[in-house]
Amino acid sequence: xxxxxxxxxxxxxxxxxxxxxxxxxxxxxxxxxxxxxxxxxxxxxxxxxxxxxxxxxxxxxxxxxxxxxxxxxxxxxxxxxxxxxxxxxxxxxxxxxxxxxxxxxxxxxxxxxxxxxxxxxxxxxxxxxxxxxx
Numbered sequence: 275x276x277x278x279x280x281x282x283x284x285x286x287x288x289x290x291x292x293x294x295x296x297x298x299x300x301x302x303x304x305x306x307x308x309x310x311x312x313x314x315x316x317x318x319x320x321x322x323x324x325x326x327x328x329x330x331x332x333x334x335x336x337x338x339x340x341x342x343x344x345x346x347x348x349x350x351x352x353x354x355x356x357x358x359x360x361x362x363x364x365x366x367x368x369x370x371x372x373x374x375x376x377x378x379x380x381x382x383x384x385x386x387x388x389x390x391x392x393x394x395x396x397x398x399x400x401x402x403x404x405x406x407x408x
Contacts, residue, residue, distance in 0.1 A: 279325075279329045281393075282325050282328065282329070282389065282390075282393045283322075283325055285389045286318075286321050286322060286324075286325050286386065286389060289321070289382055289385050289386055289389065290314060290317065290318040290321065290382065293313075293314040293317065293318075293378065293381065293382045294311070294314050296310075297310035297311050297313075297314055297378060298311070302374065303371070305369070305370055305371045305374075306371040306373075306374035307374075308370060308371075309365055309370045309371040309372070309374040309375040309378070310371075310374045310375065310377075310378035311378075312361055312364070312365070312370075312375060313361060313374070313375045313376075313377075313378035313379035313382070314378055314379075314382065316357045316358075316360075316361050316379060317354075317357075317378070317379050317382040317383060317386070318382075319357070320350065320353050320354045320357050321382070321383075321386045323350060323353060324346070324347075324350040324353075324354075324386065324390055325390070327346035327349060327350055328343065328346055328390055328393055328394060330342065330346065331343040331345065331346045331394075332393070332394060332397040332398070332401075335401065336401070336405070339397075339398060339401060340398060343394045343398075347390070354383065357379075358376070358379060361375050361379065362375065362376070
């Protein structure tokens, strides 16, 4: 199935929906649940930014698209590192569950990375096929 920006957004939103349901449904202590929900929110915001940047990067042609995709991954990586730092500092000040935050954030992050890389791969493949006329 070819990737489109709509499919990318749907996959991103579905990932966060699953993360939210798990944070609410798992038998966690109240502090852990609050930390996990904060991580889901932070991860959702940074993931949506990543999706928009991926769309921008893949709107370019040829080698510029791949260069832009790598740049967008670097930018979103830095943003995500900053988001994790802000979340940890916020939870530390509030005596929140740091481990629950980290686990929830990076569980979503790893799934998001698979989605983002797949989108870039298939979009680049589509552009190559279009350039070759196949």
